[in-house]
Amino acid sequence: MKIAVLAGDGIGREVTAEAVKVLRAAVGRTRPMELVEAPIGQAGVDLAGDPLPPATLQAARDADAILFGSVGIPGDEAIPYGMRPGASLLRLRKDLDLFANFRPAFLFPELVAASTLKREVVEGLDLMILRELTGDLYFGEPRGIAPNAAGAMEGFNTMRYSEPEIERIAHVAFRAARGRRSKVCSVDKANVLETMQLWRTVVTRVGREYPDVELRHLFVDAAVMLLMKEPKSFDVMVMGNVFGDILSDAAAMLTGSIGMLPSASLGAGRKGLYEPVHGSAPDIAGRDIANPLAAILSAAMMLRHSFDDEATAARIHGAVGRVLREGLRTADIHGPGTTQVGTRTMGDAVVEALKT
Ligand SMILES: NC(=O)C1=CN([C@@H]2O[C@H](COP(=O)(O)OP(=O)(O)OC[C@H]3O[C@@H](n4cnc5c(N)ncnc54)[C@H](O)[C@@H]3O)[C@@H](O)[C@H]2O)C=CC1
Ligand SMILES: CC(C)CC(=O)C(=O)O
Numbered sequence: 001m002k003i004a005v006l007a008g009d010g011i012g013r014e015v016t017a018e019a020v021k022v023l024r025a026a027v028g029r030t031r032p033m034e035l036v037e038a039p040i041g042q043a044g045v046d047l048a049g050d051p052l053p054p055a056t057l058q059a060a061r062d063a064d065a066i067l068f069g070s071v072g073i074p075g076d077e078a079i080p081y082g083m084r085p086g087a088s089l090l091r092l093r094k095d096l097d098l099f100a101n102f103r104p105a106f107l108f109p110e111l112v113a114a115s116t117l118k119r120e121v122v123e124g125l126d127l128m129i130l131r132e133l134t135g136d137l138y139f140g141e142p143r144g145i146a147p148n149a150a151g152a153m154e155g156f157n158t159m160r161y162s163e164p165e166i167e168r169i170a171h172v173a174f175r176a177a178r179g180r181r182s183k184v185c186s187v188d189k190a191n192v193l194e195t196m197q198l199w200r201t202v203v204t205r206v207g208r209e210y211p212d213v214e215l216r217h218l219f220v221d222a223a224v225m226l227l228m229k230e231p232k233s234f235d236v237m238v239m240g241n242v243f244g245d246i247l248s249d250a251a252a253m254l255t256g257s258i259g260m261l262p263s264a265s266l267g268a269g270r271k272g273l274y275e276p277v278h279g280s281a282p283d284i285a286g287r288d289i290a291n292p293l294a295a296i297l298s299a300a301m302m303l304r305h306s307f308d309d310e311a312t313a314a315r316i317h318g319a320v321g322r323v324l325r326e327g328l329r330t331a332d333i334h335g336p337g338t339t340q341v342g343t344r345t346m347g348d349a350v351v352e353a354l355k356t
């Protein structure tokens, strides 16, 4: 098991340290595990003058899986795109062709009260957001800021999806649904955007190959509304890169906190990149208060998808559940009758729970 550990910036470092701790404890001596740490994001700029240093990219290419934290610093939106911490993650996803991003929104029963939505709306929630990860506005050319014909500065990005790109993510969605509750909801904006018109046509066509899976289409605005109103009516929700970015943060709140949402970014093979959905959270970085559970659950997804180790993945999931049942909570999910703990204590508690 060769794992590249790219902790990145801000709380990425704090939560990744806990995920590594849990991974070591869970895998133990059952199989050899080589962890290769490398800087990325602002850490890459500070150490090697590049948000994605060539050695980091090589370490990611050479690894069987990548455990990723988060990248970003305050004010990074003003940095030229190529040097921006966030651009490193996009380049990495593209380089490794990790086009299918699974973002499971699963509510642990113990956290029903932590969700901002009513108990009856979220209790039993288990949905999968499948986000296309290597196309759309985030990658489309041309992009830039330049003077227009009238001499005014103009910003522009291009929404693009090719038929093969849509086909492959659609197949992933239908196959994933077959292993769940056999329902796919495709989210688009086909009423306004040609790119999305093609998206809907292709998803519909691919859907005919899966007659056992129910397919529904929603425009993205209505999809967000229904995600808040009746989230349990969804099983697999498939969408493009931008809508997936936005909807997954919204779905995070159904589970109590963005600190609870793990993810797996997969390509054609077993290799994957595993990361919490959240960012580097500069507002809470360095204070030992970030929730490490999304990162820990991402490590569990890594064992399941890249190393075919369902048993250890399930043990980690079970240990997280046990810690929550014991009443331990980081600040973001803390409430009456529970005990507030820091990032490191939460990680230690998951390690302890693995032993029982
Ligand atoms: N995958 C990545 O590396 C991502 C990086 N970013 C970058 O992160 C930086 C901050 O972006 P924001 O928009 O503030 O998003 P963010 O996800 O970092 O934080 C949003 C809010 O959620 C809270 N939060 C996030 N993770 C948490 C956790 N584990 N426990 C408790 N609270 C948590 C933060 O304190 C903040 O109030 C920016 O530089 C942005 O570009 C943003 C999203 C994803
Ligand atoms: C660099 C950003 C696109 C990261 C992000 O917000 C995400 O992947 O959810």
Ligand SMILES: [Mg+2]
Residues within 6 Å of the ligand: 245, 246, 249, 277
């Ligand atoms: Mg995001």
